Amino acid sequence: MKKNLIVFVALLAAVAVALPAFAVDFKYGGVMRVRWISNDNMADGLDGDDDNNNLFDQRARLYFDFVGSENLKVVTKFELGDITWGAGDTGDVGADGKDVEIKNLYLDFNIPNTPINAKLGVQGIVAMKGWIADDDFSAAVFTMPFEPVKLTLGYIAAQNEDATDESENVDDFFIQVDYANGPFSGTLIGFYQYAHDALEVGQFEGATGFGQALDNSLFDLGVALGYKADMFDVNVNFVKNFGSYDLAGGGSGDYTGWAAEAIANVYVNNFTFTLGGFYTTGDDDDDNDVDYFIYPYKSGSHYWAELMGLGVLDKFGPSANDGYSAGDVPSNLYTVYAGVAWQALEATKLSFAYYYIGTAEDVESEPGKMDDSVGSEIDFRLTQKVVDGLTLDVVGAYLFADDAYSTNDQDDDAYEVGARLQWSF
Template sequence: MRKYLVMLIALVAAVAIAVPSFAVEFKYGGMYRWRIHANENMKDANSDLDDTANWIDQRLRLYFTFVGSENLQLVTKWEADTLWGLEKGAGRHGGGDWGADAVNLEMKNVYLDFMIPNTPVRALVGVQGLSYLDGWIVADDASAFVLKTAFDPVKVELGYIAGVNSDPVTDYNDMDDWFLALKYAEGPFNAAAVLFYQYAHDADYSYPNSIGYGGTGAVDKEDNHLVDLGFSLGYKMDWLGAKVNFVKNLGGYDIAGTDEDEDYEGWMVEAALDFYMGAFTFTLGGFWTSDDFAYPAGRSHYWAEIAGLGTLDVNVAGNDWYTSSYGMGGGLPNRGDYDAGDAPRNLWTIHAGVAWQALDTTKVTFNYYYLGTDDDVLANEATDEYDDSIGHELDLYIDHKLMDGLTLRLVGAYLIGDDALSTNEEDDNIYEVGARLLWKF
């Protein structure tokens, strides 16, 4: 054995000497974010119960890229989150109290980006960020193999995602994803078509599901395959911008222990218009999601501040990192059968907004949303009444550039609750205020 080890070391040394040295360029950057936050009634939409929340948090992201040439680079991204005053122990969000040292640095991305020799194809191999159709299909980090090529004005992306491989011996609890994306951009027009296939074998990883994502249909699934077929159209000129997103669920699953099967039949559509008039931008739009719309794992569509996570990452759906990580129990556990947050389902909204560039360094934005449900939901548990009106949300943002790269955002949001907001007899209003310092470097 020792003889073979010596031979191996000699071979490696010989190769190292024979291969000419080359310089590796080093690029770096990152982001620091600090936030202060307060909300009322976010958890239960009931002013008779004390659920006022106040906290400060911060996030650091560090980006290091090692560039061998224009055809080869290694991309790494690292992240550390801290909630001020709270030590959760080693792991994520630790180290916020006295003696604040903690082991909480996360690997966000590490992937190799290279051109395949003698082809026009670029490969990205490793843990990387993926986003399609503004997060209506996916927007998350994942272990993936992605091939990209361009046939101007069309770009093609083909990829595989290792979603879950919890047991290397069996595959009944695995999840494998494949996708094909076509992107077009020419002049003021852009378009995309995405085919995304999630094969969950005999498990349930779609949202909502019967395991833990908030679904109500508790069934054991076999041969579970969810397909998303998505399209987007966009147009932008000096005074007008427009976009449309559409996703249709296809595929299905077998119900274990029976001869029955079910199809995924949900859908969503989103449209928006932006009008540019000097220092003002006016926006009109909205979206509609069916009551049976399903998402593959990795979905993340942010929208309104209170109903849709927004800048401060807290929402009535209760799937924000703070409430889930620190035992607050999530938001609105007594809401009806709809989802807001980053995975809207059985929900529709009309949105109108205006942004004013008041100064070179200051921008003011106001947004209004009306929220309703596609199908009536339980609105009063005591009387078994159903309704389809969730309420009205008002969001105000003031963005100010303090210095190069450093911006301050002030946030104020108010949701006027209607009958379908929760299953309470009375649905009380929700407010949220906060500020964010953001430095991108």
């Protein structure tokens, strides 16, 4: 692997030297992070079990753009890691790892004599702040700006593992309209995922399948509204699941779930006060319909609280109760939260947040009993600028667990602490 990486870096250097002869600019950058993470009771919610982690890890992302003109460029992003220090699966005591990934590789160009920009290849796509999509995809995206409106059309190849069998495909199509004028902003998006016969019922992001589905279609309609003034801003997001499927053994069902989120920030001197929350539906009956909020397959990723929502220390997520989904794909879950951030010094920021977390529909809290209260989470974060763009984040989170946190007779509290050094260059 060392030899391959040296050859790769040498090739990039040779290309950079030769580029002026071809009138091509070369731009580069990246992000490097090193973290310490320690947590307890995030998997099963029991103090007596061996459910804790304590480790260091690191990751680097390298960005290289080859720019022919303002109308044409190739964008590449590579990821080196994640490497857990001392882990044998990455080589000798965490060294000599073989984990090099292509995050992005796409052609970005403007179509002549039109206002259309095209991006073709593996690229990052974000839809509705991760309530629909936030990941890297094999995709074709076309953007047309008509100020103050921007229109985006896209296709995502979510799955094509068997090129000879179309029934195994998962194909995504979306159309998005963005509006921005003065303090007002808005987004309207329609996201259609046709899973053919490839998935089980409900086997989308954050859900577990339960039976083979045929002609499996999911359509998300999303609306986002925002208003930003000097002293405050308000944002509202809403996504509704539509679509249907046929069961292999007969019968059919519909996707009926929805998610809603509202966030308000107030700015007073060096303080930012935040009040917000979200609600995602759960299943309320035993029919064939999927009533819980569902995410397109391999697409959703909405980060929120530190411990329950995969915050800065996102290596481990909660998995204490399969009646709801937390992490970055919340479903059958709601939260109400309040927070304050203080810019104490030019280089120092302190943040505190409180979350109350519950389930939309009751889940199993212990054998034979149901409940809807997951608990209360408290998050603390110190952000310190160190030197030349290097930032230190120190994070602590504690969950006061209630009965719905796990399916055990006893629900013990969970915590997570750690730190991250990160340099964006």
